[in-house]
Structures are given as structure tokens and as C-alpha cells.
Amino acid sequence: MSSPLVSRVAAQLARRARWRPYEIAFWLLALASVFLLPGRHLILTEIVILGLFALSLDLILGYAGIISLGHAAFFGFGAYVAGLLAAHGLVTEPVLALLLSGLAAAALGFVSSFLVLRGSDLTRLMVTLGVALILRELANQFAWLTGGADGLQGVIVQPLLGLFAFDIAGHTAYVYSLTVLFVLFVIARLIVFSPLGLSLRSVKANPLRAAAIGVPVNARLVAIYTIAAAYAGIAGALLTQVTAFASLDVFSFERSADLLLVLIIGGTGYLYGGLIGAVIFKVMHDYLANLTPQYWPFWIGLVLVVIVLVGRDRLAVWRAAIAAALLWPFRRKPAAPEPEGSGR
Amino acid sequence: MLTILFDGIAYGMLLFVLACGLSVTLGLMNFVNLAHGAFAMAGGYVTVVVVNRYGVPFFAALLIAFLVTALIGALLERTLYVHVYQKSHLDQVLFTIGLVFMAVAAVDYVMGSQQVFVQIPAMLQGRFDFFGVGISKYRLLIIVICGLLTLALQLILTGTRFGSRLRASVDDARVARGLGINVTGVFALTFAVGSGLAGLGGALGAEILGLDPTFPLKYMIYFLIVVTVGGTTSITGPFVASLLLGIGDVAGKYYVPKLGAFVIYSIMIVVLLWRPQGLFARSAGR
Numbered sequence: 126m127s128s129p130l131v132s133r134v135a136a137q138l139a140r141r142a143r144w145r146p147y148e149i150a151f152w153l154l155a156l157a158s159v160f161l162l163p164g165r166h167l168i169l170t171e172i173v174i175l176g177l178f179a180l181s182l183d184l185i186l187g188y189a190g191i192i193s194l195g196h197a198a199f200f201g202f203g204a205y206v207a208g209l210l211a212a213h214g215l216v217t218e219p220v221l222a223l224l225l226s227g228l229a230a231a232a233l234g235f236v237s238s239f240l241v242l243r244g245s246d247l248t249r250l251m252v253t254l255g256v257a258l259i260l261r262e263l264a265n266q267f268a269w270l271t272g273g274a275d276g277l278q279g280v281i282v283q284p285l286l287g288l289f290a291f292d293i294a295g296h297t298a299y300v301y302s303l304t305v306l307f308v309l310f311v312i313a314r315l316i317v318f319s320p321l322g323l324s325l326r327s328v329k330a331n332p333l334r335a336a337a338i339g340v341p342v343n344a345r346l347v348a349i350y351t352i353a354a355a356y357a358g359i360a361g362a363l364l365t366q367v368t369a370f371a372s373l374d375v376f377s378f379e380r381s382a383d384l385l386l387v388l389i390i391g392g393t394g395y396l397y398g399g400l401i402g403a404v405i406f407k408v409m410h411d412y413l414a415n416l417t418p419q420y421w422p423f424w425i426g427l428v429l430v431v432i433v434l435v436g437r438d439r440l441a442v443w444r445a446a447i448a449a450a451l452l453w454p455f456r457r458k459p460a461a462p463e464p465e466g467s468g469r
Numbered sequence: 470m471l472t473i474l475f476d477g478i479a480y481g482m483l484l485f486v487l488a489c490g491l492s493v494t495l496g497l498m499n500f501v502n503l504a505h506g507a508f509a510m511a512g513g514y515v516t517v518v519v520v521n522r523y524g525v526p527f528f529a530a531l532l533i534a535f536l537v538t539a540l541i542g543a544l545l546e547r548t549l550y551v552h553v554y555q556k557s558h559l560d561q562v563l564f565t566i567g568l569v570f571m572a573v574a575a576v577d578y579v580m581g582s583q584q585v586f587v588q589i590p591a592m593l594q595g596r597f598d599f600f601g602v603g604i605s606k607y608r609l610l611i612i613v614i615c616g617l618l619t620l621a622l623q624l625i626l627t628g629t630r631f632g633s634r635l636r637a638s639v640d641d642a643r644v645a646r647g648l649g650i651n652v653t654g655v656f657a658l659t660f661a662v663g664s665g666l667a668g669l670g671g672a673l674g675a676e677i678l679g680l681d682p683t684f685p686l687k688y689m690i691y692f693l694i695v696v697t698v699g700g701t702t703s704i705t706g707p708f709v710a711s712l713l714l715g716i717g718d719v720a721g722k723y724y725v726p727k728l729g730a731f732v733i734y735s736i737m738i739v740v741l742l743w744r745p746q747g748l749f750a751r752s753a754g755r
Contacts, residue, residue, distance in 0.1 A: 385566070420577065420578055423574030425570055426572075429570070430564055
């Protein structure tokens with residue numbers, strides 16, 4: 126029974142979900158970096174992992190409106206699961222271990238989502254922060270398993286699919302992480318443009334009205350929180366696999382806070398924000414850390430304060446202007462589509 | 470056993486003085502101030518500097534810590550915070566985290582990253598026995614000072630004109646404004662006093678909690694628990710929550726040292742499952 130209205134809505138949704146030229150350009154650029162910047166693959170790998178992590182936060186912050194101060198909980202959990210699987214030789218194939226780490230983080234996300242659902246923004250801040258602290262403390266106390274404050278030693282990562290060994294210059298690692306990022310990005314894109322993603326937008330805009338039109342608000346939030354946890358877990362597992370090490374640092378509050386900054390620089394709610402933010406953040410971090418190795422958090426803090434005082438919406442305007450300028454060559458007869466809903 | 474209870478109460482009282490300013494500003498302006506711990510740290514460092522370097526008597530130093538932090542609070546409130554009240558919670562969180570990072574790095578730069586100690590006067594050191602209960606003099610002082618402060622706060626809130634204005638503004642800022650109450654002024658004063666109290670708490674707590682540049686990050690979770698568990702509508706809620714947290718934390722670290730750090734998180738989760746809006750919140754929680 127497809128009434129004209131239904132088919133019109135379906136057609137419009139399908140048009141919204143189409144791949145834009147600038148998106149294709151973005152990924153071609155990423156692919157080109159594999160060949161054009163062979164000397165920078167180590168830092169590019171870091172950027173990709175950070176980008177994937179930020180993408181995960183975007184799913185809950187940009188699409189569900191949940192502010193998290195402890196997203197590093199899932200990142201760290203995935204990192205330790207991957208590390209333990211490799212260190213004890215349980216699952217030696219990296220891709221399989223990556224999937225398992227993602228599943229483990231998803232399970233943790235599913236359980237903790239019920240705590241996050243309760244209460245206001247403030248309660249959520251406390252719960253997310255608390256969950257990350259609990260995990261950090263667990264990793265610290267159970268030193269026989271995790272190595273405690275010394276970090277997890279003896280992680281030996283086997284060749285990818287039994288074919289490609291990880292090399293010292295990080296070429297394999299970069300191609301591997303970029304592929305993982307791309308696959309997960311495509312899945313995230315499908316999720317966001319699916320009915321699930323649409324209902325999440327309505328939940329974010331107004332939970333009460335969303336419930337009134339029959340959206341099961343809590344079930345949707347649990348679902349997206351679990352998915353985002355899986356993404357963060359995979360990002361953490363990637364970090365362990367490419368560095369062959371995991372330490373308590375993966376749970377740190379600074380990691381969660383930096384992540385918020387990454388996402389805010391890039392803009393929330395259009396998936397590319399985290400990736401673009403990761404590039405800008407890493408470049409900025411590199412520059413500042415060279416300038417003042419010990420005190421760079423000061424500048425990170427300053428950037429946060431200035432961004433808020435200037436206003437994120439104004440940032441979004443500039444971003445749109447820059448995007449429009451960059452997209453000039455791709456412009457077709459109608460105006461080029463801008464990243465919708467960027468910022469807030 | 471009773472000694473642990475005593476230490477726990479002292480710890481809890483300290484937490485209350487540290488966090489009560491936060492709970493009032495949260496209730497009043499619905500403003501999430503994660504930088505509250507930075508004011509406490511400021512108070513602690515002011516005390517360290519004036520006592521250790523300039524030899525100011527300890528009690529005078531406490532007063533100075535209160536005044537200086539209140540001044541910093543008022544200054545920041547008027548210049549920076551005032552622009553952020555109307556923004557979303559996400560903006561407030563980002564803004565105050567930014568402030569925390571700046572404070573941490575700045576203190577690290579000026580004072581160094583190692584832990585510092587206040588030289589407390591000899592008459593406050595040591596402990597005495599009271600019917601078989603070992604009582605530390607310094608903790609007794611904390612209980613006395615914080616107890617008096619709590620009483621004073623309660624009296625001000627319930628008994629004075631300013632208190633009733635404050636409560637009216639917390640309950641409904643728009644109606645209060647309509648009645649001619651200068652909510653902005655009330656808030657600025659409350660913010661300054663709350664920051665000052667945090668500074669005083671930081672000064673008193675330097676000995677017990679330890680003072681280093683990461684103080685605001687380490688105790689952020691404690692403040693959040695006190696405020697969310699206690700609610701923001703009265704000061705009785707945060708007070709009970711602080712005592713619960715203080716006693717729980719001290720007892721946990723003493724009896725099960727390996728799992729001691731988890732006690733407060735367990736309290737947090739249990740309370741959250743049992744009363745999601747906080748222990749004492751009215752049904753229409755913000």
C-alpha cells in the first residue's frame with residue numbers, strides 16, 4: 126500500500142541519503158594520502174583512530190544529544206580487550222580481534238546505557254565520567270591481568286588476515302585503520318539515514334513529542350549508545366593493535382575532554398565533523414606540543430573557552446563558507462548542498 | 470570504628486563546604502560549572518603561599534583564601550560566565566572544562582606539578598583520645614568550622630531576606646524577576662560566596678585531600694555526585710549526600726583497601742537506580 130505521500134517521502138529520503146560529490150572527494154583525498162604522504166603514515170594513523178573515536182561520539186552527541194564526559198571508557202575497554210586477546214594468544218587474527226573488541230565494548234555500552242538514560246544532563250555527566258573512572262580503577266587494581274600502571278606488556282599483533290605484517294613505518298597500519306574507518310563510516314551513514322537515525326533526530330529535538338508520535342525514546346537511545354560504544358571500542362582496539370601496547374592512559378579524562386573538542390571543532394551532526402576535527406586537532410596539538418611540551422592543555426582549554434564565547438553557531442557559518450569555497454569546482458546547476466545541521 | 474566514622478564525617482563536611490556553592494549555582498541558574506574545583510584549588514594554593522612564604526597565621530590565611538577566591542569568582546562571573554548562562558549545557562560543559570584545563574596548566578606553570586603542603590600550626594597537629602576514640606585535632610577543627618558554616622548557611626537561607634530572595638530565584642527565576650528581585654545580583658553574590666566557600670574548603674582540605682595541579686580533575690566526580698545525589702533545591706540534600714559520601718569513602722578505603730575506590734561509585738549507581746532525580750529532589754526536578 127504505497128500511497129503517493131509515502132512514495133514521495135521515500136523518494137525525498139533516498140535523495141537526502143545520496144552520496145554527494147564532496148563526500149566522494151573527501152574519501153578520494155584520504156585514499157590519495159596513502160600514496161602521497163608515505164612519510165606521515167604514523168601520525169595519519171593517529172588521526173584516523175581519533176577520527177573514528179570522534180565519529181562514535183558524534184553518533185550519541187550529534188544525533189542523540191547525550192553529553193558524555195567519559196566516552197574514553199569504551200575506547201579503553203576495547204583497547205584492553207584487543208590487547209588481552211593478542212597478549213594471551215586467544216584470537217591472533219587482528220580483524221577478528223577487532224570485531225570481538227567492538228562487541229565487548231557494545232556489551233558494556235548496552236549495560237551502562239540504562240544508567241545514562243536516567244536523569245538529566247547533569248546526571249549523565251556524572252554517570253559517564255563515573256563509568257570511565259570505574260574502568261580505569263579496575264584496570265589499575267587488577268594488575269595481574271592488565272599490568273596495572275605499567276600498561277599491558279607483551280602484545281604481539283599477528284599479520285593482518287595472515288598476509289600483511291605490521292611494519293615499523295606504519296604503512297600497513299595506516300591502510301588497515303583507514304579501511305576500518307571507511308567501512309564503519311559507511312555503516313554509520315546507513316544508520317543515520319535509516320528510519321532509526323531519523324527517529325533519533327526527533328528524539329534529540331524533543332523527546333516528549335517524539336514519544337507522543339510513537340517513537341520508543343528509551344529503546345532508540347539504548348540502541349545508538351550501544352552502537353557508539355562499539356565504534357569507540359573498535360577505535361581503542363585499533364590503537365592497541367597499531368601500537369602493540371595498552372596503558373591506563375586510554376581511560377583518562379583528558380582523552381574524553383579532548384574528544385569533545387575534536388568534535389566541536391569539526392561540528393556535530395553530519396558525521397564528517399569528527400574526521401575533519403581530528404585532522405585539525407592533531408595538527409594543532411602537534412604544533413602546540415612542540416611550542417610548550419608541558420603546558421599545551423592550557424591552549425586546548427583556551428580554544429574551548431574561545432569557541433564557546435564566540436559561539437558554535439558562528440563557527441558553523443564559517444565552516445559552511447569554507448566548505449562552499451572548497452566545493453566551488455563541484456558546483457552543479459542548483460546550489461551545492463551544504464553540510465546540513467552542522468553545529469547546532 | 471568510631472574513629473573511622475569521625476574521619477568520615479570530617480571528610481564529608483569538607484566535601485559539603487567544597488560543593489555547596491556548586492549546588493546553589495546549579496539550582497539557581499541551571500548552570501553546569503565543572504570548574505568549581507578550580508576555585509577550591511585556588512583557595513588551597515593561596516593558603517600555601519601566604520602561610521609558607523609570608524608566615525601569615527593559619528586562621529587568617531583561611532579568611533584570605535575565602536576572600537581571594539570569592540573575588541576571583543565574582544570577577545570571572547561578571548566577565549566570562551555571564552555570557553554562557555543562556556547557552557546549552559553542552560556549551561557550559563565545554564566552557565568550564567576549558568577553564569579547568571587552563572587553571573591546571575597555569576598552576577602547574579606557576580607552582581610546579583608536585584604536591585604541596587600547608588604548614589599547619591603545632592597546636593592543631595596530633596590526636597587525642599576521647600573515651601577510647603582517637604580524634605585528630607585537625608579533623609575536629611574541620612568539623613567545627615564546617616559545622617558552624619553549615620548552620621550559618623542554613624540560617625541565612627531560611628531566616629534572612631537575602632535567603633528568601635535566593636530561594637525564590639532558585640524556585641522560579643522568571644517569577645522572582647517579575648516580583649522585582651534582582652536575580653542577576655543575587656546570583657553574582659551567591660556565585661562569589663560559593664566560590665569563596667570552595668576556596669575555604671580547598672584551604673582546609675589541602676592537608677587531607679592533597680593539593681596538586683590536577684585537584685579540579687580528581688575531585689570533579691565527587692562534586693558531581695554530591696550535587697546529583699543531594700539535589701539542588703536545598704542545602705540539606707547536598708549535606709546528607711556529602712556525609713554519606715565521606716563516610717562511605719573513608720570506611721571503604723579502610724576496610725577494603727583494594728576495592729575502596731569503588732565504594733563511592735557503588736553509592737552513586739545505587740542511588741541513581743533507586744532515585745534517579747537525587748535523594749531529596751522534588752518530583753519536578755530540573
